[in-house]
Every structure is written in C-alpha cells, then in structure tokens.
Amino acid sequence: xxxxxxxxxxxxxxxxxxxxxxxxxxxxxxxxxxxxxxxxxxxxxxxxxxxxxxxxxxxxxxxxxxxxxxxxxxxxxxxxxxxxxxxxxxxxxxxxxxxxxxxxxxxxxxxxxxxxxxxxxxxxxxxxxxxxxxxxxxxxxxxxxxxxxxxxxxxxxxxxxxxxxxxxxxxxxxxxxxxxxxxxxxxxxxxxxxxxxxxxxxxxxxxxxxxxxxxxxxxxxxxxxxxxxxxxxxxxxxxxxxxxxxxxxxxxxxxxxxxxxxxxxxxxxxxxxxxxxxxxxxxxx
Amino acid sequence: xxxxxxxxxxxxxxxxxxxxxxxxxxxxxxxxxxxxxxxxxxxxxxxxxxxxxxxxxxxxxxxxxxxxxxxxxxxxxxxxxxxxxxxxxxxxxxxxxxxxxxxxxxxxxxxxxxxxxxxxxxxxxxxxxxxxxxxxxxxxxxxxxxxxxxxxxxxxxxxxxxxxxxxxxxx
Numbered sequence: 001x002x003x004x005x006x007x008x009x010x011x012x013x014x015x016x017x018x019x020x021x022x023x024x025x026x027x028x029x030x031x032x033x034x035x036x037x038x039x040x041x042x043x044x045x046x047x048x049x050x051x052x053x054x055x056x057x058x059x060x061x062x063x064x065x066x067x068x069x070x071x072x073x074x075x076x077x078x079x080x081x082x083x084x085x086x087x088x089x090x091x092x093x094x095x096x097x098x099x100x101x102x103x104x105x106x107x108x109x110x111x112x113x114x115x116x117x118x119x120x121x122x123x124x125x126x127x128x129x130x131x132x133x134x135x136x137x138x139x140x141x142x143x144x145x146x147x148x149x150x151x152x153x154x155x156x157x158x159x160x161x162x163x164x165x166x167x168x169x170x171x172x173x174x175x176x177x178x179x180x181x182x183x184x185x186x187x188x189x190x191x192x193x194x195x196x197x198x199x200x201x202x203x204x205x206x207x208x209x210x211x212x213x214x215x216x217x218x219x220x221x222x223x224x225x226x227x228x229x230x231x232x233x234x235x236x237x238x239x240x241x242x243x244x245x246x247x248x249x250x251x252x253x254x255x256x257x258x259x260x261x262x263x264x265x266x267x268x269x270x271x272x273x274x275x276x277x278x279x280x281x282x283x284x285x
Numbered sequence: 286x287x288x289x290x291x292x293x294x295x296x297x298x299x300x301x302x303x304x305x306x307x308x309x310x311x312x313x314x315x316x317x318x319x320x321x322x323x324x325x326x327x328x329x330x331x332x333x334x335x336x337x338x339x340x341x342x343x344x345x346x347x348x349x350x351x352x353x354x355x356x357x358x359x360x361x362x363x364x365x366x367x368x369x370x371x372x373x374x375x376x377x378x379x380x381x382x383x384x385x386x387x388x389x390x391x392x393x394x395x396x397x398x399x400x401x402x403x404x405x406x407x408x409x410x411x412x413x414x415x416x417x418x419x420x421x422x423x424x425x426x427x428x429x430x431x432x433x434x435x436x437x438x439x440x441x442x443x444x445x446x447x448x449x450x451x452x453x454x455x456x
Contacts, residue, residue: 013367016335020342020363027349027356028416042353050305050351119352121311123417126353162353190423192314 041155041162042117042128048160051116051128059114062255066146073146108223110260111136113143116160120193120253125165127151129259132159142221142262148250149173149228150259152221167193167253174219175228178212180205186213186228186247193253195232198245207231213247220270222262289387293328297340300324301347308352315426316433321348321358322409323442325366326402329386330373334366341366361412368408376400390446403439410435 008015030036038044042051113135117128131137133156143150143163151163152171164171167188175198176183184201198213211231217224229247264270300321307318325341345359352358373388376397385392388401410431418427 013334013338016338017363017367020338021360024342024345024356024360024363028360030355036355040350040355042351044350047351050302054305117305117351119308121314121317122352122354124354128353 038157043155043157043160043162055116109263115256125167127163127165132157137161143259145259174216175213176216178214183216196247198247200242305351315430316437319438331386337366365409372404406438407435
C-alpha cells in the first residue's frame with residue numbers, strides 16, 4: 001500500500017498527463033458529429049453571445065456583394081414568376097374548371113437565420129447560426145443561401161445551432177447533373193473552399209464543362225433541383241467503374257451572411273414510413 | 286501573487302477572444318494565426334507541470350468549443366504544456382537564478398527568449414497540424430502549414446510582446 005502511494009506521488013504528473021490525454025483523445029476520435037454535446041460545440045449560449053457581438057461588426061463588411069447577389073436572384077425569380085404565370089394562363093385555358101387544380105400544402109418552408117460564425121480553413125468546417133429550437137430549428141434540416149447549398153444542421157441549442165458545412169468531409173450530398181438522372185455524391189476534398197468533388201458518376205455518360213449540378217432530392221433534407229455548382233473538369237477515380245468530377249461550388253463560403261433553413265413538412269411522414277419498412281424487414285429475418 | 290493570477294486570467298480571456306477573430310483568418314490558405322499559445326509560453330517557469338497542464342487543457346478546450354474542433358487544440362495544448370520545462374531547460378539551465386519566473390525578453394534576454402519562443406511555437410504547430418492531419422492527410426500541405434504558421438505566430442507573438450513591454454516601461 002505504501003509502495004502504491006509512493007508510486008502515485010512519484011508519477012502524479014504522468015497520471016495527470018495521461019488523464020488529460022485520454023479526455024482529449026476521446027473527444028477527438030468521437031467521429032460522429034451528430035453525437036457531439038451542445039455544451040462542447042459553438043451552439044452553446046456563451047459562444048453564440050460572443051459570436052453575436054462579433055457578427056454585429058463584421059456583418060456590414062460584405063453587404064455590397066450580398067446586395068448584388070440578391071438583386072440577381074430577385075431578377076431570376078421574377079423572370080420565373082412571369083414564365084410560370086404564362087404557363088398557368090395556358091393551363092387554365094385547357095381546364096374549364098380551375099377548382100380541380102389541387103393546390104395542396106407546401107412541402108417545404110424556410111426559416112431565415114444569420115451566420116454568426118463560419119470557418120473555411122479547418123479540415124472539418126462548421127457554421128454557427130443564430131436560430132435554435134425556440135425558432136423551430138431541428139437537427140438534420142438543410143441549410144441554403146441565395147446562391148446554393150450550404151450545409152445541414154446537426155447540433156441545436158435554444159438560441160443557436162451548429163451546421164455541418166459542405167466544406168466538411170463527413171457530409172456527403174447526393175447530387176445530379178441538371179437535366180439528366182445520373183447522380184453521385186458530392187464531398188469536399190479539403191483543398192480549397194471553392195471546389196468539391198462529385199464522386200461515383202457512371203463512366204459511360206459524357207458531361208460538358210460548365211454543366212450545372214443540382215441536388216437530387218433523394219434524401220428528404222434538400223428538395224430536388226437546388227443549385228450546388230458547375231462542372232470544372234473530370235478527374236480520374238481509383239475505381240474503374242466510376243469517375244469523379246471537380247465542381248466549382250456556387251455558394252461563396254468566405255462570405256456567408258444570411259441563410260435559409262429548410263423545414264420539410266413531410267419529413268416525419270417519410271421517416272415513419274422508412275422505420276415501418278425497416279421493422280418489417282427485421283420481422284422477415 | 287494575486288495580481289499575477291488576475292493578470293493571467295485577463296490574458297486567458299483576451300487571448301481567447303482574439304483567437305475567435307483570428308480563426309477567420311487564413312493567409313494564402315496555409316498560415317493560420319495561433320495566438321493563444323502565448324498563454325502557455327508566458328506561464329511562470331516555476332509553476333508545477335500539473336497546473337500548467339490543467340490550465341493548458343482548459344485553454345485548449347475553450348478554443349475548441351469556439352472553433353468546433355473537439356479536442357484538437359486541447360490535446361496540442363496539454364502536450365505543449367508538458368514539454369515546456371524540458372524545452373526551456375535546453376536553453377536556460379540555471380532556473381533558480383531567475384529573478385522573475387515569467388519568461389520574457391527582459392528576464393531571459395533576447396537570444397534565449399527567441400530560441401525558447403521559436404521552439405515552443407514550432408512544437409505547438411507540429412502537434413496541432415499533425416493532429417489535424419489525422420482527419421485530412423496531405424503531407425505537403427501539412428508541412429507547408431506548419432512552416433507558414435510558425436513564422437506567422439512568432440511574428441504575432443513578438444507584436445503582443447512589444448505591446449506588453451511598452452506598458453511595463455510606462456509603469
């Protein structure tokens with residue numbers, strides 16, 4: 001017993017060192033970002049307060065570019081409204097009774113949020129937004145801005161939430177080339193914040209540079225057809241049956257300011273459906 | 286004694302806030318300013334290694350929370366704090382001769398201080414970027430980042446030091 005106590009006293013520093021090392025490694029190798037505790041992420045109260053103060057100052061810096069982007073987007077949407085109105089008129093002419101046109105509820109709503117913290121230089125980047133459970137944000141909601149896809153919510157506090165950025169290798173986004181049904185998964189390769197790689201594209205299909213990449217809508221997180229980026233070049237893949245495309249991202253992650261969180265009104269329904277089918281599969285086993 | 290403790294608490298808070306701003310900076314895509322290492326460098330040399338590691342762990346954890354890096358900075362800080370004494374004794378053998386245990390240009394002299402500073406910053410950058418490299422391995426980029434960040438951090442810490450010496454002279 002005496003020896004043991006002597007041993008502990010002699011090597012106390014080593015024990016302390018190993019203790020801290022273990023804690024750090026446990027945190028470091030807990031790979032799944034959905035399991036992080038709110039307290040240990042930037043979605044906690046103190047962090048969001050500090051980021052809020054900084055954001056008050058820095059949010060003015062890029063207003064000019066953001067305004068330009070919004071004007072462009074506005075013009076595009078206006079054109080789309082005009083086109084759709086024309087289409088609707090022509091459809092109305094064909095159908096005598098417009099009451100038969102089902103309007104139905106919207107599948108998706110948006111919740112506006114401000115980015116209060118954002119990183120682009122880390123190997124795994126996260127974004128913090130100033131909306132939380134009190135504003136209706138829940139984990140696994142998609143986040144977009146006026147230019148394209150931004151990320152997916154993963155940890156939510158009462159007044160703030162942390163978003164896994166598209167610039168995080170742990171986030172894979174199912175995408176397709178606009179106008180075709182060939183889809184692959186988009187993942188960031190960690191080189192620079194303006195490009196990502198679209199993997200697992202079928203080999204036999206030819207794509208042109210500058211083709212638009214949009215979300216496939218195969219997950220319930222993002223609706224179909226949101227712009228992600230454009231093709232820059234084709235890169236060789238290790239796997240022979242597929243190839244990869246280098247994509248210029250349409251979202252400028254260096255200048256994120258206002259983003260929209262997508263709430264899918266049918267997500268619960270789809271999840272319940274998925275759960276039912278998986279239970280049935282287990283029953284069969 | 287209490288004055289020193291308060292000074293270090295203030296240093297802790299200021300460096301954390303400065304680092305929150307610095308997290309958004311990445312020069313040429315490689316050099317990342319890491320200023321909070323200054324806290325570990327400035328801790329009194331005669332402080333026991335247990336305390337140094339505890340403080341370094343808390344500092345690293347705080348930075349981790351702000352930059353969403355789960356244990357990455359905390360690990361680098363703890364190892365750096367544990368290796369601080371051995372690094373210091375490489376350049377300065379007679380620890381007891383020091384009038385003031387807080388390392389600075391005045392107490393150590395320019396030559397020894399810059400060697401100590403450079404080795405600590407280099408050590409820390411190697412630790413931090415090799416831990417990062419677990420998640421994203423690219424040897425060339427990692428080496429480039431280590432070199433660029435070491436230079437940038439050393440320069441920044443010199444800047445902070447010069448602010449500090451000015452204040453001391455005025456007093």
